[in-house]
Amino acid sequence: MLTELGKRTRLAARGLARLSTTQKNTALHHLADALVADQKAILTANASDVESAKAAGLAPAMIDRLMLNEARLADIAHNVRLVADLPDPVGEIFEESIQPNGLHIRKQRVPLGVLGVIYEARPNVTIDVASIAIKSGNGAILRGGSETLNTNRAMIAVLQKALASSDVSADVIQFIDSPDRALVLELLHLRDYVDMIIPRGGAGLHEFCRENSLIPVITGGIGICHLFVDDTADQDAALKIIHNAKTQRPSVCNALDTILVHQQVAKEFLPRVVEHLTPAGVTFRAEPKAAALLQHETVFPAGEKDFDTEWLSLVLGIKVVSGLDEAIDHIAAHSTAHSDGILTRTDAHAQRFIAEVDSAAVYVNASTRFTDGTELGLGAEVAVSTQRLHARGPMALRELTTYKWVIVGDNHVRA
């Protein structure tokens, strides 16, 4: 069933790959305008999704994610304009050289082709991904959560109408307009027409894609994140950083999950952590050595799997370690290689931590919350990769491109 849709997207993406930056930006501004002009249709569709979600008893947090209003829609439209303002990676030339035989060689950035994006109940993803795909010259086949089917349908209608008055073919962004779960599997097998699968959701979705896809999958977005508090850490600063990393937005992948505290300072520092974070609603899971230093109603003994849990909530694991080596070993054993940091004033320890902790983002004296495309200067974000191939950490426009080798000779033959 998806073959026809795949063919159409592939064909449209080939055309998109040749458009100028101005043509793509104009289409994006049309889209931003249309999202505001046609907000009524989108908000009406969204209201019906929200009503169904309430009737189905979805958790309030889920319903909040699902819900759009004028302000949120204006934000989404604003983000489309920000993507239009970003530099276009397509056509960029790099690693240019002339070989000893006179052959001119360069690499030139080209779009990846067609993205397959599978996501859950966040309607903003539909437009975020569409705008990033268009700017990077890629087609996209979107498969959103069934809870947002009406909202997505309305948004896609607005998007396709907006593209129809631009040089970008409306076929570039396709939407799988059915809640049938078998279509997810079909998308994962559509390898003649899709070049990369991006799952955006929980660990289960990522695992399903990895197990079943015949197309390369960008896995990521799962962060069991650590901060190691060294004996020389500035403790006041460490409290602020831990507070920020744990509480500023606990439901996201770069939020802190575990602190590892040097035994020399644990007795002094740990009670301060509990005192400082408890008012924000944080509860703690402490391994025995840490628990022995803490008597507080918010501190619980850590269970067997607690150090392998991505909390996504106001829970913080605490462990006392003998020093840098044990901290590095703990991280190697329990991290998902997303974002891990050291808080220290010992430069040699910072250097060893950077060298030996092999995570997508390694921090020295900063909150883990900066692992984000916008914070790291990419201007946008389509995923955070925790796999090792292609791109690692935040992915935006350039990470949705590949390159071709361009070789220009003067009638060269190989000897």
Place this chain on the structure above:
Amino acid sequence: MLTELGKRTRLAARGLARLSTTQKNTALHHLADALVADQKAILTANASDVESAKAAGLAPAMIDRLMLNEARLADIAHNVRLVADLPDPVGEIFEESIQPNGLHIRKQRVPLGVLGVIYEARPNVTIDVASIAIKSGNGAILRGGSETLNTNRAMIAVLQKALASSDVSADVIQFIDSPDRALVLELLHLRDYVDMIIPRGGAGLHEFCRENSLIPVITGGIGICHLFVDDTADQDAALKIIHNAKTQRPSVCNALDTILVHQQVAKEFLPRVVEHLTPAGVTFRAEPKAAALLQHETVFPAGEKDFDTEWLSLVLGIKVVSGLDEAIDHIAAHSTAHSDGILTRTDAHAQRFIAEVDSAAVYVNASTRFTDGTELGLGAEVAVSTQRLHARGPMALRELTTYKWVIVGDNHVRA
């Protein structure tokens, strides 16, 4: 059965990732020395493989590939020294920046981890891959063809002895010492311990890996390669380039498969092609328009699938096209996106060809035979990727690395 082997390789690779360039190079020179010093053991083992291959009735070309002698072994050892001389990509810093908030950001190259390499009856691959893996800081689990089991076993023994007297753990390079085919499938599922699968062999092996692997696979090495002869091409030069691309080494993936000739020059040029290449043993498969221009005993009508065949032999497809557009369309429909070129003196056509043909290597006025790590300045080659993710075209040391983001703050928290 491979789990233990995987764990050992992963652990050893972690150690290797921290070694200095000098430590890795010293190990490589030990290996090169040992290959020469212990050549007797290797050549004796190889002689027994060759004998079995003859008894089994393998084709002479296969037996030639399988066969080692003193000179070939010396070449293999020499290549190990060349890899030692290449720049080390590990630790390279790039895209360094300071964000407006003062956060220092850089990307730093790190090894991919552990490679799984599945190859056929070429014993040189064992040492080539081992040396490239060591230099790029990666572990490797090798699975060679069963025809070379004795040779590989002897080479690996020499390699592990050589590493034992170096700082590189002998566990870094593991060899699956069994012809059991079920172990290939097990390797493709060993995702906790292997980061990238590199198949080196025919289309069947690549397809098997793509279908069955839970680990990212670098597919490639299959080249249906085209040259388009434009109406303004320098015909004398074009003959030399076509001769080189077709006959210099017809059994490899960057050899020419099809020429597309502009109708304006076909009548004059095609008979010259046949005349020039027939003495080299080339036979031709011509579509009707081309066949109508050619009467020669080496010219046969093209069959239905001939333009979708990678010849790997002295066969050349010929098609007359109406011009650049038809040439680009034919390539889009039949190329494996490996290496395709244009021969022209019309700069606008060269530019359109570069922009619109989306192959790993796009050529202007040169033989397709240059798609090779050494020819393109990488100094070595572990595979030629025709997929779009991670790396495209020749892959060598840098293509076996990934990067980490290193973020150094002054107690930064996210606002």
